[in-house]
Amino acid sequence: MAGMRDVAKKAGVSLSTVSLVVNSTGYVSDDMRGRVENAMKELNYIPNELARNLYHGRTGLAGVIVPTIIHPFFASMLAALHRALSERGIRIMVCSTADGDNGETEYINMLRRRMMDGIIMAAHTDHSPDYWTSIGRPIVAFDRYLGAGIPSVSSDHDEGGRIIAEHLIATGATHVVSLGGPLEQFIDYGGGMGTTFPTVRFHAALEGLLNDAGVAYDYIEAGEVSRLNHQRDVALSVLDRYPDADAIVGSDYIISYCLQDALRRGRHVPDDIQLVSYDGTIAADMAGMRLTSVRQDFTALAEKLVERLMQSYEASDGKLDATQAGVITTDADTASPRDVAEAMDLIPVRFIAGETTRPTPVA
CATH class of the missing domain: 3.40.50.2300 (Response regulator)
Incomplete structure:
Protein backbone atom coordinates (compact mmCIF):
# COMPACT_ATOMS: atom_id res chain seq x y z
CA MET A 1 0.00 0.00 0.00
CA ALA A 2 1.40 3.37 -1.04
CA GLY A 3 2.28 5.93 1.62
CA MET A 4 2.97 9.66 1.63
CA ARG A 5 6.69 9.07 1.03
CA ASP A 6 5.85 7.08 -2.12
CA VAL A 7 3.63 9.94 -3.31
CA ALA A 8 6.41 12.47 -2.65
CA LYS A 9 8.94 10.38 -4.58
CA LYS A 10 6.55 9.84 -7.50
CA ALA A 11 5.65 13.54 -7.70
CA GLY A 12 9.24 14.70 -7.20
CA VAL A 13 8.32 16.92 -4.25
CA SER A 14 9.08 17.03 -0.54
CA LEU A 15 7.10 15.06 2.04
CA SER A 16 5.93 18.34 3.60
CA THR A 17 4.43 19.41 0.27
CA VAL A 18 2.40 16.19 0.08
CA SER A 19 1.26 16.81 3.67
CA LEU A 20 0.09 20.33 2.78
CA VAL A 21 -1.94 18.99 -0.16
CA VAL A 22 -3.46 16.09 1.81
CA ASN A 23 -4.40 18.28 4.77
CA SER A 24 -5.45 21.30 2.69
CA THR A 25 -3.21 23.61 4.72
CA GLY A 26 -0.69 26.24 3.67
CA TYR A 27 0.15 27.46 0.20
CA VAL A 28 1.00 25.03 -2.60
CA SER A 29 1.34 26.17 -6.20
CA ASP A 30 -1.12 24.83 -8.74
CA ASP A 31 1.70 22.99 -10.50
CA MET A 32 2.88 21.29 -7.31
CA ARG A 33 -0.68 20.43 -6.27
CA GLY A 34 -1.38 18.89 -9.67
CA ARG A 35 1.76 16.75 -9.52
CA VAL A 36 0.86 15.49 -6.05
CA GLU A 37 -2.74 14.74 -6.96
CA ASN A 38 -1.68 12.89 -10.13
CA ALA A 39 0.82 10.84 -8.13
CA MET A 40 -1.84 9.99 -5.54
CA LYS A 41 -4.17 8.86 -8.32
CA GLU A 42 -1.54 6.73 -10.08
CA LEU A 43 -0.49 5.07 -6.82
CA ASN A 44 -4.10 4.64 -5.60
CA TYR A 45 -3.04 6.48 -2.46
CA ILE A 46 -5.84 6.90 0.09
CA PRO A 47 -5.12 9.49 2.80
CA ASN A 48 -5.35 8.28 6.39
CA GLU A 49 -8.54 10.02 7.44
CA LEU A 50 -7.90 9.61 11.16
CA ALA A 51 -4.40 11.07 10.86
CA ARG A 52 -5.70 13.93 8.72
CA ASN A 53 -8.43 14.76 11.24
CA LEU A 54 -5.98 14.62 14.13
CA TYR A 55 -3.73 17.00 12.21
CA HIS A 56 -6.63 19.45 12.32
CA GLY A 57 -7.41 18.62 15.94
CA ARG A 58 -10.53 16.66 14.98
CA THR A 59 -11.59 13.02 14.88
CA GLY A 60 -14.49 13.55 12.47
CA ASP A 156 -41.85 24.82 19.89
CA HIS A 157 -43.86 22.70 22.33
CA ASP A 158 -45.85 25.68 23.58
CA GLU A 159 -47.16 26.15 20.07
CA GLY A 160 -47.85 22.42 19.72
CA GLY A 161 -50.00 22.37 22.85
CA ARG A 162 -51.83 25.50 21.76
CA ILE A 163 -52.61 24.14 18.30
CA ILE A 164 -54.10 20.92 19.65
CA ALA A 165 -56.06 22.63 22.41
CA GLU A 166 -57.60 25.17 20.06
CA HIS A 167 -58.57 22.48 17.56
CA LEU A 168 -60.20 20.25 20.18
CA ILE A 169 -62.03 23.19 21.74
CA ALA A 170 -63.30 24.30 18.33
CA THR A 171 -64.50 20.80 17.48
CA GLY A 172 -66.47 20.38 20.71
CA ALA A 173 -64.32 18.08 22.84
CA THR A 174 -65.56 17.79 26.44
CA HIS A 175 -63.01 15.44 28.08
CA VAL A 176 -59.44 15.23 26.82
CA VAL A 177 -56.95 12.61 28.03
CA SER A 178 -53.26 13.19 27.30
CA LEU A 179 -50.55 10.53 27.57
CA GLY A 180 -46.88 11.39 28.08
CA GLY A 181 -43.66 10.60 29.89
CA PRO A 182 -42.91 10.26 33.61
CA LEU A 183 -43.71 13.50 35.41
CA GLU A 184 -40.54 13.23 37.50
CA GLN A 185 -38.48 13.90 34.37
CA PHE A 186 -40.22 17.17 33.58
CA ILE A 187 -39.09 20.65 34.55
CA ASP A 188 -39.76 21.47 38.19
CA TYR A 189 -42.04 24.50 38.15
CA GLY A 190 -41.18 25.02 41.80
CA GLY A 191 -37.89 26.63 40.77
CA GLY A 192 -35.15 24.04 40.25
CA MET A 193 -34.45 23.29 36.61
CA GLY A 194 -32.69 19.95 36.90
CA THR A 195 -31.72 18.28 33.62
CA THR A 196 -35.18 17.65 32.31
CA PHE A 197 -37.55 17.95 29.39
CA PRO A 198 -38.96 21.25 28.11
CA THR A 199 -41.73 19.11 26.55
CA VAL A 200 -43.65 19.77 29.76
CA ARG A 201 -44.52 23.07 28.08
CA PHE A 202 -46.60 21.14 25.55
CA HIS A 203 -48.65 19.51 28.28
CA ALA A 204 -48.85 22.74 30.30
CA ALA A 205 -50.14 24.72 27.30
CA LEU A 206 -52.64 22.00 26.41
CA GLU A 207 -53.97 21.69 29.95
CA GLY A 208 -54.10 25.43 30.58
CA LEU A 209 -56.11 26.27 27.46
CA LEU A 210 -58.49 23.35 27.96
CA ASN A 211 -59.10 24.33 31.57
CA ASP A 212 -59.75 27.93 30.55
CA ALA A 213 -62.36 26.66 28.09
CA GLY A 214 -64.03 24.43 30.70
CA VAL A 215 -62.92 21.19 29.03
CA ALA A 216 -62.11 18.32 31.40
CA TYR A 217 -58.49 17.19 31.21
CA ASP A 218 -56.56 14.20 32.58
CA TYR A 219 -52.91 13.23 32.21
CA ILE A 220 -51.68 9.62 32.15
CA GLU A 221 -48.03 8.67 32.57
CA ALA A 222 -47.28 6.22 29.76
CA GLY A 223 -43.77 5.40 30.97
CA GLU A 224 -40.33 5.56 29.40
CA VAL A 225 -40.12 5.79 25.61
CA SER A 226 -37.97 2.65 25.58
CA ARG A 227 -40.74 0.58 27.18
CA LEU A 228 -42.89 0.22 24.09
CA ASN A 229 -44.87 -2.76 25.38
CA HIS A 230 -45.76 -0.83 28.52
CA GLN A 231 -46.79 2.21 26.47
CA ARG A 232 -48.98 -0.05 24.33
CA ASP A 233 -50.69 -1.52 27.41
CA VAL A 234 -51.31 1.95 28.85
CA ALA A 235 -52.77 3.13 25.53
CA LEU A 236 -55.15 0.17 25.45
CA SER A 237 -56.35 0.95 28.99
CA VAL A 238 -57.33 4.61 28.47
CA LEU A 239 -61.00 3.99 27.69
CA ASP A 240 -61.31 1.61 30.65
CA ARG A 241 -60.03 4.34 32.94
CA TYR A 242 -61.92 7.19 31.27
CA PRO A 243 -64.90 5.75 29.36
CA ASP A 244 -66.35 9.25 28.82
CA ALA A 245 -63.21 10.57 27.12
CA ASP A 246 -64.00 12.01 23.71
CA ALA A 247 -60.44 13.04 22.75
CA ILE A 248 -57.03 11.45 23.33
CA VAL A 249 -53.62 13.04 22.72
CA GLY A 250 -50.27 11.24 22.66
CA SER A 251 -47.32 10.18 20.51
CA ASP A 252 -47.90 8.59 17.10
CA TYR A 253 -47.08 5.21 18.59
CA ILE A 254 -49.51 5.57 21.48
CA ILE A 255 -52.35 7.05 19.45
CA SER A 256 -52.06 4.21 16.92
CA TYR A 257 -52.98 1.78 19.70
CA CYS A 258 -55.68 4.09 21.04
CA LEU A 259 -57.22 4.09 17.56
CA GLN A 260 -57.19 0.30 17.38
CA ASP A 261 -58.79 0.05 20.83
CA ALA A 262 -61.48 2.64 20.07
CA LEU A 263 -62.49 0.86 16.87
CA ARG A 264 -62.49 -2.50 18.63
CA ARG A 265 -64.91 -1.10 21.21
CA GLY A 266 -67.23 0.18 18.49
CA ARG A 267 -66.37 3.84 19.07
CA HIS A 268 -66.70 5.81 15.86
CA VAL A 269 -63.64 7.91 14.99
CA PRO A 270 -63.83 10.91 14.83
CA ASP A 271 -67.55 11.37 15.60
CA ASP A 272 -67.47 9.66 19.02
CA ILE A 273 -63.86 10.20 19.88
CA GLN A 274 -61.09 12.33 18.38
CA LEU A 275 -57.43 11.29 18.33
CA VAL A 276 -54.44 13.61 17.90
CA SER A 277 -50.82 12.45 17.73
CA TYR A 278 -47.77 14.53 18.52
CA ASP A 279 -44.62 13.84 16.47
CA GLY A 280 -45.59 13.25 12.86
CA THR A 281 -43.39 10.22 12.18
CA ILE A 282 -44.17 7.58 9.58
CA ALA A 283 -46.24 5.83 12.26
CA ALA A 284 -48.89 8.55 11.87
CA ASP A 285 -49.64 7.23 8.37
CA MET A 286 -49.61 3.53 9.30
CA ALA A 287 -52.22 3.35 12.04
CA GLY A 288 -55.10 2.19 9.82
CA MET A 289 -56.49 5.69 9.54
CA ARG A 290 -54.43 8.75 8.74
CA LEU A 291 -53.80 10.34 12.12
CA THR A 292 -54.33 14.01 12.74
CA SER A 293 -50.98 15.09 14.10
CA VAL A 294 -48.75 17.95 15.11
CA ARG A 295 -45.57 17.27 13.17
CA GLN A 296 -42.13 18.07 14.51
CA ASP A 297 -39.72 19.12 11.76
CA PHE A 298 -36.96 16.52 12.03
Whole structure:
Protein backbone atom coordinates (compact mmCIF):
# COMPACT_ATOMS: atom_id res chain seq x y z
CA MET A 1 0.00 0.00 0.00
CA ALA A 2 1.40 3.37 -1.04
CA GLY A 3 2.28 5.93 1.62
CA MET A 4 2.97 9.66 1.63
CA ARG A 5 6.69 9.07 1.03
CA ASP A 6 5.85 7.08 -2.12
CA VAL A 7 3.63 9.94 -3.31
CA ALA A 8 6.41 12.47 -2.65
CA LYS A 9 8.94 10.38 -4.58
CA LYS A 10 6.55 9.84 -7.50
CA ALA A 11 5.65 13.54 -7.70
CA GLY A 12 9.24 14.70 -7.20
CA VAL A 13 8.32 16.92 -4.25
CA SER A 14 9.08 17.03 -0.54
CA LEU A 15 7.10 15.06 2.04
CA SER A 16 5.93 18.34 3.60
CA THR A 17 4.43 19.41 0.27
CA VAL A 18 2.40 16.19 0.08
CA SER A 19 1.26 16.81 3.67
CA LEU A 20 0.09 20.33 2.78
CA VAL A 21 -1.94 18.99 -0.16
CA VAL A 22 -3.46 16.09 1.81
CA ASN A 23 -4.40 18.28 4.77
CA SER A 24 -5.45 21.30 2.69
CA THR A 25 -3.21 23.61 4.72
CA GLY A 26 -0.69 26.24 3.67
CA TYR A 27 0.15 27.46 0.20
CA VAL A 28 1.00 25.03 -2.60
CA SER A 29 1.34 26.17 -6.20
CA ASP A 30 -1.12 24.83 -8.74
CA ASP A 31 1.70 22.99 -10.50
CA MET A 32 2.88 21.29 -7.31
CA ARG A 33 -0.68 20.43 -6.27
CA GLY A 34 -1.38 18.89 -9.67
CA ARG A 35 1.76 16.75 -9.52
CA VAL A 36 0.86 15.49 -6.05
CA GLU A 37 -2.74 14.74 -6.96
CA ASN A 38 -1.68 12.89 -10.13
CA ALA A 39 0.82 10.84 -8.13
CA MET A 40 -1.84 9.99 -5.54
CA LYS A 41 -4.17 8.86 -8.32
CA GLU A 42 -1.54 6.73 -10.08
CA LEU A 43 -0.49 5.07 -6.82
CA ASN A 44 -4.10 4.64 -5.60
CA TYR A 45 -3.04 6.48 -2.46
CA ILE A 46 -5.84 6.90 0.09
CA PRO A 47 -5.12 9.49 2.80
CA ASN A 48 -5.35 8.28 6.39
CA GLU A 49 -8.54 10.02 7.44
CA LEU A 50 -7.90 9.61 11.16
CA ALA A 51 -4.40 11.07 10.86
CA ARG A 52 -5.70 13.93 8.72
CA ASN A 53 -8.43 14.76 11.24
CA LEU A 54 -5.98 14.62 14.13
CA TYR A 55 -3.73 17.00 12.21
CA HIS A 56 -6.63 19.45 12.32
CA GLY A 57 -7.41 18.62 15.94
CA ARG A 58 -10.53 16.66 14.98
CA THR A 59 -11.59 13.02 14.88
CA GLY A 60 -14.49 13.55 12.47
CA LEU A 61 -16.78 11.70 14.90
CA ALA A 62 -19.82 13.01 16.74
CA GLY A 63 -21.74 11.11 19.38
CA VAL A 64 -25.52 11.15 19.63
CA ILE A 65 -27.04 9.91 22.89
CA VAL A 66 -30.70 8.83 22.74
CA PRO A 67 -32.85 6.83 25.16
CA THR A 68 -33.63 4.15 22.55
CA ILE A 69 -33.37 3.49 18.83
CA ILE A 70 -36.60 1.49 18.50
CA HIS A 71 -39.09 4.29 19.16
CA PRO A 72 -40.35 5.89 15.90
CA PHE A 73 -39.54 9.40 17.13
CA PHE A 74 -35.88 8.69 17.87
CA ALA A 75 -35.48 6.56 14.76
CA SER A 76 -36.68 9.53 12.69
CA MET A 77 -34.49 11.95 14.62
CA LEU A 78 -31.39 9.80 14.18
CA ALA A 79 -32.00 9.46 10.44
CA ALA A 80 -32.21 13.25 10.10
CA LEU A 81 -29.09 13.77 12.23
CA HIS A 82 -27.16 11.18 10.21
CA ARG A 83 -27.95 13.07 7.01
CA ALA A 84 -27.06 16.47 8.48
CA LEU A 85 -23.76 15.26 9.93
CA SER A 86 -22.80 13.30 6.81
CA GLU A 87 -23.26 16.39 4.66
CA ARG A 88 -20.54 18.01 6.76
CA GLY A 89 -18.21 15.02 6.57
CA ILE A 90 -18.87 13.95 10.16
CA ARG A 91 -19.51 10.33 11.08
CA ILE A 92 -22.05 9.47 13.75
CA MET A 93 -21.73 7.22 16.78
CA VAL A 94 -25.01 6.32 18.49
CA CYS A 95 -25.44 5.55 22.16
CA SER A 96 -28.83 4.17 23.22
CA THR A 97 -29.00 4.44 26.99
CA ALA A 98 -31.82 1.92 27.37
CA ASP A 99 -30.46 -0.58 24.84
CA GLY A 100 -26.83 -0.70 26.05
CA ASP A 101 -24.91 -1.25 29.25
CA ASN A 102 -22.62 1.76 29.61
CA GLY A 103 -25.02 4.57 28.79
CA GLU A 104 -23.85 8.15 28.52
CA THR A 105 -20.78 7.83 30.76
CA GLU A 106 -18.68 5.98 28.17
CA TYR A 107 -19.44 8.61 25.54
CA ILE A 108 -18.63 11.48 27.89
CA ASN A 109 -15.32 9.82 28.74
CA MET A 110 -14.57 9.46 25.02
CA LEU A 111 -15.36 13.14 24.56
CA ARG A 112 -13.07 14.11 27.42
CA ARG A 113 -10.27 11.99 25.93
CA ARG A 114 -10.89 13.75 22.60
CA MET A 115 -11.81 10.51 20.88
CA MET A 116 -14.80 12.32 19.39
CA ASP A 117 -15.39 15.95 18.57
CA GLY A 118 -18.72 16.57 20.28
CA ILE A 119 -21.99 15.12 21.53
CA ILE A 120 -25.67 15.75 20.89
CA MET A 121 -27.45 14.78 24.10
CA ALA A 122 -31.03 13.64 23.52
CA ALA A 123 -31.67 11.35 26.50
CA HIS A 124 -32.80 11.90 30.06
CA THR A 125 -29.96 12.22 32.53
CA ASP A 126 -29.69 12.33 36.30
CA HIS A 127 -26.45 14.33 36.19
CA SER A 128 -26.64 17.87 37.53
CA PRO A 129 -25.98 20.94 35.37
CA ASP A 130 -22.56 21.30 37.05
CA TYR A 131 -21.54 17.92 35.64
CA TRP A 132 -22.35 18.93 32.07
CA THR A 133 -20.87 22.41 32.23
CA SER A 134 -17.63 21.06 33.76
CA ILE A 135 -16.87 18.86 30.73
CA GLY A 136 -15.66 21.82 28.73
CA ARG A 137 -16.11 20.16 25.35
CA PRO A 138 -18.72 20.69 22.57
CA ILE A 139 -22.13 19.47 23.72
CA VAL A 140 -25.54 20.38 22.35
CA ALA A 141 -28.78 19.44 24.10
CA PHE A 142 -31.90 18.27 22.30
CA ASP A 143 -35.27 18.73 24.00
CA ARG A 144 -33.72 19.36 27.40
CA TYR A 145 -31.79 21.88 29.45
CA LEU A 146 -28.37 20.66 30.57
CA GLY A 147 -26.85 23.78 32.06
CA ALA A 148 -25.66 27.34 31.50
CA GLY A 149 -23.41 27.66 28.46
CA ILE A 150 -24.72 24.57 26.65
CA PRO A 151 -26.72 25.19 23.45
CA SER A 152 -30.18 23.65 23.36
CA VAL A 153 -32.58 22.96 20.49
CA SER A 154 -36.22 21.99 20.82
CA SER A 155 -39.48 22.01 18.93
CA ASP A 156 -41.85 24.82 19.89
CA HIS A 157 -43.86 22.70 22.33
CA ASP A 158 -45.85 25.68 23.58
CA GLU A 159 -47.16 26.15 20.07
CA GLY A 160 -47.85 22.42 19.72
CA GLY A 161 -50.00 22.37 22.85
CA ARG A 162 -51.83 25.50 21.76
CA ILE A 163 -52.61 24.14 18.30
CA ILE A 164 -54.10 20.92 19.65
CA ALA A 165 -56.06 22.63 22.41
CA GLU A 166 -57.60 25.17 20.06
CA HIS A 167 -58.57 22.48 17.56
CA LEU A 168 -60.20 20.25 20.18
CA ILE A 169 -62.03 23.19 21.74
CA ALA A 170 -63.30 24.30 18.33
CA THR A 171 -64.50 20.80 17.48
CA GLY A 172 -66.47 20.38 20.71
CA ALA A 173 -64.32 18.08 22.84
CA THR A 174 -65.56 17.79 26.44
CA HIS A 175 -63.01 15.44 28.08
CA VAL A 176 -59.44 15.23 26.82
CA VAL A 177 -56.95 12.61 28.03
CA SER A 178 -53.26 13.19 27.30
CA LEU A 179 -50.55 10.53 27.57
CA GLY A 180 -46.88 11.39 28.08
CA GLY A 181 -43.66 10.60 29.89
CA PRO A 182 -42.91 10.26 33.61
CA LEU A 183 -43.71 13.50 35.41
CA GLU A 184 -40.54 13.23 37.50
CA GLN A 185 -38.48 13.90 34.37
CA PHE A 186 -40.22 17.17 33.58
CA ILE A 187 -39.09 20.65 34.55
CA ASP A 188 -39.76 21.47 38.19
CA TYR A 189 -42.04 24.50 38.15
CA GLY A 190 -41.18 25.02 41.80
CA GLY A 191 -37.89 26.63 40.77
CA GLY A 192 -35.15 24.04 40.25
CA MET A 193 -34.45 23.29 36.61
CA GLY A 194 -32.69 19.95 36.90
CA THR A 195 -31.72 18.28 33.62
CA THR A 196 -35.18 17.65 32.31
CA PHE A 197 -37.55 17.95 29.39
CA PRO A 198 -38.96 21.25 28.11
CA THR A 199 -41.73 19.11 26.55
CA VAL A 200 -43.65 19.77 29.76
CA ARG A 201 -44.52 23.07 28.08
CA PHE A 202 -46.60 21.14 25.55
CA HIS A 203 -48.65 19.51 28.28
CA ALA A 204 -48.85 22.74 30.30
CA ALA A 205 -50.14 24.72 27.30
CA LEU A 206 -52.64 22.00 26.41
CA GLU A 207 -53.97 21.69 29.95
CA GLY A 208 -54.10 25.43 30.58
CA LEU A 209 -56.11 26.27 27.46
CA LEU A 210 -58.49 23.35 27.96
CA ASN A 211 -59.10 24.33 31.57
CA ASP A 212 -59.75 27.93 30.55
CA ALA A 213 -62.36 26.66 28.09
CA GLY A 214 -64.03 24.43 30.70
CA VAL A 215 -62.92 21.19 29.03
CA ALA A 216 -62.11 18.32 31.40
CA TYR A 217 -58.49 17.19 31.21
CA ASP A 218 -56.56 14.20 32.58
CA TYR A 219 -52.91 13.23 32.21
CA ILE A 220 -51.68 9.62 32.15
CA GLU A 221 -48.03 8.67 32.57
CA ALA A 222 -47.28 6.22 29.76
CA GLY A 223 -43.77 5.40 30.97
CA GLU A 224 -40.33 5.56 29.40
CA VAL A 225 -40.12 5.79 25.61
CA SER A 226 -37.97 2.65 25.58
CA ARG A 227 -40.74 0.58 27.18
CA LEU A 228 -42.89 0.22 24.09
CA ASN A 229 -44.87 -2.76 25.38
CA HIS A 230 -45.76 -0.83 28.52
CA GLN A 231 -46.79 2.21 26.47
CA ARG A 232 -48.98 -0.05 24.33
CA ASP A 233 -50.69 -1.52 27.41
CA VAL A 234 -51.31 1.95 28.85
CA ALA A 235 -52.77 3.13 25.53
CA LEU A 236 -55.15 0.17 25.45
CA SER A 237 -56.35 0.95 28.99
CA VAL A 238 -57.33 4.61 28.47
CA LEU A 239 -61.00 3.99 27.69
CA ASP A 240 -61.31 1.61 30.65
CA ARG A 241 -60.03 4.34 32.94
CA TYR A 242 -61.92 7.19 31.27
CA PRO A 243 -64.90 5.75 29.36
CA ASP A 244 -66.35 9.25 28.82
CA ALA A 245 -63.21 10.57 27.12
CA ASP A 246 -64.00 12.01 23.71
CA ALA A 247 -60.44 13.04 22.75
CA ILE A 248 -57.03 11.45 23.33
CA VAL A 249 -53.62 13.04 22.72
CA GLY A 250 -50.27 11.24 22.66
CA SER A 251 -47.32 10.18 20.51
CA ASP A 252 -47.90 8.59 17.10
CA TYR A 253 -47.08 5.21 18.59
CA ILE A 254 -49.51 5.57 21.48
CA ILE A 255 -52.35 7.05 19.45
CA SER A 256 -52.06 4.21 16.92
CA TYR A 257 -52.98 1.78 19.70
CA CYS A 258 -55.68 4.09 21.04
CA LEU A 259 -57.22 4.09 17.56
CA GLN A 260 -57.19 0.30 17.38
CA ASP A 261 -58.79 0.05 20.83
CA ALA A 262 -61.48 2.64 20.07
CA LEU A 263 -62.49 0.86 16.87
CA ARG A 264 -62.49 -2.50 18.63
CA ARG A 265 -64.91 -1.10 21.21
CA GLY A 266 -67.23 0.18 18.49
CA ARG A 267 -66.37 3.84 19.07
CA HIS A 268 -66.70 5.81 15.86
CA VAL A 269 -63.64 7.91 14.99
CA PRO A 270 -63.83 10.91 14.83
CA ASP A 271 -67.55 11.37 15.60
CA ASP A 272 -67.47 9.66 19.02
CA ILE A 273 -63.86 10.20 19.88
CA GLN A 274 -61.09 12.33 18.38
CA LEU A 275 -57.43 11.29 18.33
CA VAL A 276 -54.44 13.61 17.90
CA SER A 277 -50.82 12.45 17.73
CA TYR A 278 -47.77 14.53 18.52
CA ASP A 279 -44.62 13.84 16.47
CA GLY A 280 -45.59 13.25 12.86
CA THR A 281 -43.39 10.22 12.18
CA ILE A 282 -44.17 7.58 9.58
CA ALA A 283 -46.24 5.83 12.26
CA ALA A 284 -48.89 8.55 11.87
CA ASP A 285 -49.64 7.23 8.37
CA MET A 286 -49.61 3.53 9.30
CA ALA A 287 -52.22 3.35 12.04
CA GLY A 288 -55.10 2.19 9.82
CA MET A 289 -56.49 5.69 9.54
CA ARG A 290 -54.43 8.75 8.74
CA LEU A 291 -53.80 10.34 12.12
CA THR A 292 -54.33 14.01 12.74
CA SER A 293 -50.98 15.09 14.10
CA VAL A 294 -48.75 17.95 15.11
CA ARG A 295 -45.57 17.27 13.17
CA GLN A 296 -42.13 18.07 14.51
CA ASP A 297 -39.72 19.12 11.76
CA PHE A 298 -36.96 16.52 12.03
CA THR A 299 -34.91 18.00 9.20
CA ALA A 300 -34.95 21.50 10.69
CA LEU A 301 -34.23 20.15 14.18
CA ALA A 302 -31.25 18.15 12.92
CA GLU A 303 -29.87 21.06 10.90
CA LYS A 304 -30.06 23.41 13.89
CA LEU A 305 -28.50 20.84 16.24
CA VAL A 306 -25.59 20.27 13.87
CA GLU A 307 -25.23 24.01 13.27
CA ARG A 308 -24.94 24.58 17.03
CA LEU A 309 -22.49 21.70 17.33
CA MET A 310 -20.29 23.18 14.61
CA GLN A 311 -20.43 26.56 16.34
CA SER A 312 -19.44 24.87 19.60
CA TYR A 313 -16.41 23.43 17.79
CA GLU A 314 -15.43 26.95 16.78
CA ALA A 315 -16.02 28.25 20.31
CA SER A 316 -13.86 25.48 21.78
CA ASP A 317 -11.07 26.55 19.43
CA GLY A 318 -11.40 30.13 20.67
CA LYS A 319 -12.73 31.37 17.32
CA LEU A 320 -16.16 32.31 18.70
CA ASP A 321 -17.36 33.52 22.08
CA ALA A 322 -20.36 32.01 23.90
CA THR A 323 -22.85 34.49 22.47
CA GLN A 324 -21.68 33.90 18.90
CA ALA A 325 -21.91 30.16 19.44
CA GLY A 326 -25.54 30.51 20.49
CA VAL A 327 -25.11 28.94 23.91
CA ILE A 328 -27.50 29.28 26.82
CA THR A 329 -26.28 31.63 29.52
CA THR A 330 -29.28 31.23 31.82
CA ASP A 331 -28.36 30.23 35.37
CA ALA A 332 -29.79 26.80 36.21
CA ASP A 333 -30.47 27.67 39.84
CA THR A 334 -32.42 30.88 39.24
CA ALA A 335 -33.98 30.43 35.79
CA SER A 336 -37.70 30.11 35.30
CA PRO A 337 -39.03 27.59 32.75
CA ARG A 338 -39.86 30.51 30.44
CA ASP A 339 -36.31 31.88 30.76
CA VAL A 340 -34.92 28.52 29.66
CA ALA A 341 -37.43 28.15 26.82
CA GLU A 342 -36.54 31.60 25.50
CA ALA A 343 -32.84 30.72 25.56
CA MET A 344 -33.40 27.68 23.36
CA ASP A 345 -33.56 27.47 19.59
CA LEU A 346 -37.23 26.69 19.00
CA ILE A 347 -38.22 24.98 15.75
CA PRO A 348 -41.84 25.52 14.57
CA VAL A 349 -44.28 22.61 14.50
CA ARG A 350 -47.06 22.07 11.97
CA PHE A 351 -50.65 20.85 12.27
CA ILE A 352 -51.48 18.04 9.83
CA ALA A 353 -55.22 17.35 9.54
CA GLY A 354 -56.01 13.66 9.22
CA GLU A 355 -59.01 11.37 9.51
CA THR A 356 -59.09 11.12 13.30
CA THR A 357 -60.44 14.57 14.17
CA ARG A 358 -63.49 16.50 13.09
CA PRO A 359 -62.94 19.52 10.82
CA THR A 360 -62.88 22.92 12.49
CA PRO A 361 -66.26 24.65 12.02
CA VAL A 362 -66.22 27.47 9.52
CA ALA A 363 -66.87 30.80 11.24
